[in-house]
Amino acid sequence: MADKPEDDEAAPDEWGRLGAFIRSQRRLKELSQRELAKLTDLSDPYVSQIERGLHQPSVRVLKSLANALNVQVETMLVAAGLIDAKHRDSVQLDAETAIRTDPKLTDDQKEALLSVYKSYVSTNSNNLSTTAGSRS
């Protein structure tokens, strides 16, 4: 009985959902709390507390758990309600963000590129408003 995704009464902290997810994954793998604790290098009571949603695990712990349960960290975060699963198709962001987060560029290069980009945009919308001639 206690196996069904507990109907949460009011607003179960998203952490309750995460805990339930972890517990179900652990049981699917037929692991005890102590075994999972050993795999993740955590203490068994703490695993228990996380599964019951009593605490908010840190990133470090989340990674260990995902690793031990053979689940992607992303999936964990989705279960925790921290990421919207739909986030992935609408990856059409503006060039500014893309440049800023591009791992293939150094910070200096990003700055230079962004500077050019901004000047372009501001030039194009010159007769509209904005302006704010940057370029320091």
Place this chain on the structure above:
Amino acid sequence: MADKPEDDEAAPDEWGRLGAFIRSQRRLKELSQRELAKLTDLSDPYVSQIERGLHQPSVRVLKSLANALNVQVETMLVAAGLIDAKHRDSVQLDAETAIRTDPKLTDDQKEALLSVYKSYVSTNSNNLSTTAGSRS
């Protein structure tokens, strides 16, 4: 052997990388630590500590930061070394495509920007040894 630290575990440096990433993102957005703190509902000294790699932010904090900096949580995790690089493709938005499809740019501007971008990337891959672009 039972338990061997199979987990490479993060050198203290790993968290330093996350901090450096956050700091560079903040600066690229031209925000002060206090402004970022206000956006994320954190204290300014804590932002400072995170940027210097003194602490490992919790999931909650990581989400706030990602949100305020307009980067995806996944990107943060990659920067923190918590997600394998193989996920990058789905995570990292391709700057080239973003530039090419940006409606705020004219075709000529796109071409110019892409030309600069490509030259940067090829420059970086030429001197692979550069490494740790500890500029600033």
Place this chain on the structure above:
DNA sequence: GATGGCTGCTAGAAAAACTTTGCAGATGCA
């Protein structure tokens, strides 16, 4: 009916995250 090993959990202490307060350097203005 003990003994032993297994399960999950409670309770209090240690450790780490996070905050409030405040300080020193830099910049701008009267």
Place this chain on the structure above:
DNA sequence: TGCATCTGCAAAGTTTTTCTAGCAGCCATC
């Protein structure tokens, strides 16, 4: 020059995570 304001950071406090020690129930084998 002095005052105001901004920047980033240090110290010490509070809150939360995480661990160590230990309890009670269940199923075996003796």
